[in-house]
Amino acid sequence: MLIQQIINGLTLGSIYALFALGYTMVYGILLMINFAHSEIFMVGAYCGFWFLSMLPFLSAFPGLLIPAMFLAAIIFSGVLAVLMERVAYRPLRRAPRLAPLISAIGVSIFLQNLMMLAVSAQSQPYPESFNITRFQFYGATVNSLQIFIFLLSIVLMVLLEIFIHKTKVGQAIRAVSQNHVVAQLMGIDVNKIIAMVFFIGGGLGGVAGVLNGMYYGSIKYNMGFLPGIKAFTAAVVGGIGNIRGAIAGGFILGLLEAFSAGYISSENKNIIAFAVLILVLMVRPGGLFGEEVTEKI
């Protein structure tokens, strides 16, 4: 049972972690919480859904279909996030900090209702994209989809780490996150870098949405809300603005949820998980990885 709960928690945690990266990256660079990120997640899931249901002829080539679907979801949700930044946040960049926050909430409500009215108010079954095989593993059951979710998120996180720390653009992102003005003086196009951060964060959020849809088998216009709150919490616990922190926070939250539901009480699993998180924040107010102030993103 312990192993099974760890598997449950890690699968849940991979999705939270991928999702949390978008919150933490945007905070790192703009010091704002992008509440509309949960809608990017939802739109990403729908994009995968449309891709799978509109291109049935591709299902003959599953090796091609799945990468193509994820690519489509990344591009679609990434572009949506960039648009969001351009329309709703950039005009408010010099406004008081509450203004973009309210704007983000507005974007979130707008997108949710748009999807409800334009697409459907019902949950829709997610097409099965590959045959799921189950493995027995020390008395626990793990299926190929869970392994896929875990591996894909690890790969994406490693790629992101390399991108941020080893490339020139990554260096520019880190520079902008420390100081917009100075970065600009060094010849960095700040607007371009911010748009890029939104694109990456949004793309990862879209992937998390597709994974969520594949894993649970159904999607709905309000599917982003609850996981959004949890991913945001994961980002805060890891130390908001810190990429490794968000990843760790996501996995910690997933495992905490699985253990409290499995061993203590499923009715109060959110209460238990969040109570532990509050305790963590009381001991380390900056989050687990929050002290590296010099490197925010």
Next chain:
Amino acid sequence: MKKSLTLIIASLLLFTGCAKEDKTVIKIALVCPLTGDVAAMGQGMKRAVEMAVAEANASGMFPGYTVVLAAFDDRADPKEAVNIANRIISDRRIFGIVGHLNSGCSIPASQVYAKENLAMISPASTNPKLTLQGLKNVFRVCTTDDIQGNIAADFVFNTLRKRSAAIMHDKTAYGQGIAESFKSSFESRGGHVTGFDGIDLGEKDFKALLTAIKSKNPSLIYFGGMYTEGGLISKQSKELGLNVPEFSDDGIFTNEYIKVGGKATEGDFASMVGIPAEQLPKAKAFMDRYHSWYPGVDMQPYDPYTYEAAMIILDAVKKTNLDKSKMVDYIAGVKFSGILGQTGFDKNGDTLNKIVSVYRVINGKFVYQPKK
């Protein structure tokens, strides 16, 4: 100047007052979730009342009057239900309410309608508390949870011969109520309950709880709640290798359940109030009419009940000669013969038809299971 201004305002008020109340209209209110998690059932209820209203207008039931449906969306949210109830009692052309769907909404809203002694017939709220509040204006055409939970327990114990069950519920008045009733009657028959756990509405991941349930080896999962969570529980339990059927209530008795849960729902059970519509000639005729009105649309489980509730209200409006004050007393004593057979109400307002049937998912469809 001042005087003329007051006059203008007063006449404006008078004018809007007149425009608001069209005396040739008879309004029937329907309140249920039209959006949100259980909207599929609510939309079905709306189709049923639309049909009842259209038929009443076409048949000339009320010469000189037009029957109009006033549909409200309570989003399965008790707060919204009370807001709407307050709006309804301020509309004098509304003669009665068909609704609500969720017991958690019906109970607080019924207290608002009671202030104006406005008749409310719920087609689908099955929590026993609704009619035990001592309110004269509250009726329902469906059987209550204690009867449904008891029959489900009897079926599991005596027909399926299963001796242990893990119970889950969604913490709502409806889901928890029916789960508790199942628990007590299953235990009183000698069944063993391995666990009794609540889940959160809107949550999608129940694997941690199901893993804990699996370690206790129940031979069945009983779930009190609605189809979205019910379908996910069925799917996830089988993914974990917990290959036992899920037995649930009328809240999952819809094709949406099979859509959400996929192939995993094969072999699951649902209890549903009433006898299968196919076995009643009038109900069969209703189903044929419904399918010709709404081609290609799945009928939802409470559509016949909603239709019946609307017909009882329309009948009462006619028999009391549009006298709203007599509606409640008339319905309390009615013997209405409609698509559900003959409907009458006991002193609490509960229907006298107390039959519950069990269905099983076979080849992706709910199939009636006779009791052995």
